Amino acid sequence: MKDKLKAAGLVYSTESGRMCPDCRQPVGACVCKANARAAAPAGDGVVRVSRETKGRGGKAxxxxxxxxLDLAGLAALGKALKAACGTGGTVKDGVIEIQGDHVERIMAALQAKGHKVKRAGG
Incomplete structure (x- = not known):
């Protein structure tokens, strides 16, 4: 019966809770996330810093x-930048978002850490 449920695309089990749709393992034991965390995103080596207000009710x-960097490295960098600016923020989908307009302060902090930084947008 268990094999039949796995082949059908089980998304929830009363035994183990939510299931990963890709590897068919419980979310806590998912091997897909471990592989995704290990892979660093490919880019041109330039960190782009911009200020946005779209979709945020006018807040910068x-x-x-x-x-x-990998997800763990991004989270650590995000935490350091939030502390440097004295504000909140988040890391999602490979993008760090810091609340408020702190473009110059963040550019200086990233350059001090050895990153090549460009200001993007207006």
Whole structure:
């Protein structure tokens, strides 16, 4: 019966909870996420820093894209940048978002860490 459920695309099990749709393992034991974390995103080596307000009710957010780090490295860098700016933020989909307009401060912090930085947008 278990094999039949796995072939049908089981998404939830009362025994183990949510299931990964790709590897058919419980989400806690998923091997897909481990492989995705190990791979660093490919880029041109330039970190782009911009200020956005779209879709945020007019609030400014500083967006950092193109950092060639894995998810753990991005999370650590995001934490350091949030501390440097004294504000909140998040890391999602390979992009670091810092609340507020801190473009110049973030560019200086990234250059001090040895990244090649460009200001993107207006």
């Amino acid at each position: 957010v500083t967006v950092i894209k193109g950092v060639a």
